[in-house]
Amino acid sequence: MIEGLVIGLVALGFLFSLSGAVGIVRMPDVYCRIQCSSKSVTMGAIPTLVALVIAEGPVSTYGSRALVVAGLLVILSPTASHALARAAYKAGVPMWAGAMRDEPHDQTSTKEAG
């Protein structure tokens, strides 16, 4: 029971991590790649760590460290992605040619017009 749950969670995490890595290689744009890496952390790394916690128990040495790492990743990874996307936008990295909207640019231009 526990064994099957652990194996299922690890397989789920690995599948999402693999799709995130393939997305980082294959996506056409910086912003799409940032989104792929964020998904890879949230749905890929967290189930893997939860699998380690379930396998070892939450109060054991390995399980508690896995919980600490999971909390760090949950808090810090979206912040890093946001800072990175903001810096890339401010440095003027071009968007993909098929992108539909440039929302920050639209907001500033409407504010200037109004």
Add this chain to the structure above:
Amino acid sequence: MYLAVVIAELALVAILLVRLGRGPTVSDRIVALNTMATQTALATLFFAAYADRTVDLDVAIWLASFSYLGAIIWSRYLERGLL
């Protein structure tokens, strides 16, 4: 089973090295490097559980927090051109 997880995460690191080498702008490479650090932290944690060494666990916490610090430093450099 733990060893299989470590080897799988290292294979993901090898995939991400492609983007680190090919990325047209610096931002692509930062994304790849950040994800590489996260996967390496996971691999470290599972290797500690595999080899039953509790001393290796602190390295995983260092890596997980330092990938954030590296991303912040790189984005600040990218935004202002100077640290």
Add this chain to the structure above:
Amino acid sequence: MIVANYLTAAALFCFGLYTVLTRRNLIKMVMGLSLIESSSYLLLISMAYRRGSTPPVLLNPPHGQTVTGLAKGNVADPVLQNFCLTAIVIGVAVTAVFLSVAVRVSQHYRSLDSDRMREMKG
């Protein structure tokens, strides 16, 4: 076999030496020196490893090992690991000095190209 680690260290050393010899940018040459330092770390740690050994800083013996087995020498060599630790700490200081020298040279010659430093030519 552990020989693969030695060969990798040698290959990394060759990469660093190639970078130092062929690139003209000063910061790129310092990067080659950093690669050479990394190869020396890898060589030292690989020499410290013995077959099936554990780290020398453990509090309790891991599964399959006993305290008497650890006392009889089934740990990695702590002396070479201390060499590596010292080399890492000294290496970052040496890299900082090299980089500051490169920045001063670039401010003096208005360039980072090592071919333009005419006073250094023999």
Add this chain to the structure above:
Amino acid sequence: MTGFWALDYLCLAAILASGFLVVRMRNLNAAVMALSGVGTVLSLTFLVLGAPDDAHSEVVVGAIALPTLYLIAIAKARTNVSAEDELGESSDRRHPG
């Protein structure tokens, strides 16, 4: 024991690939990033070979301290030098210098 050697060889292959990237990159920022990758994977190799204290210092030095030093050096050289093309292409910035 076979698993240990498989792990060792994978780490060595990743280190060699990152070192080759350091040599081959024309862009200085990209080479710094590949150097940071070398430090990260090297710390995992140290763990595998049984040296956790060296892995600690290698994580701190190789993954954070060295890239920060290189970035400070590149930024200071770039702000004070007039010729931009000596430093490798800067593909990201709209207003270089």
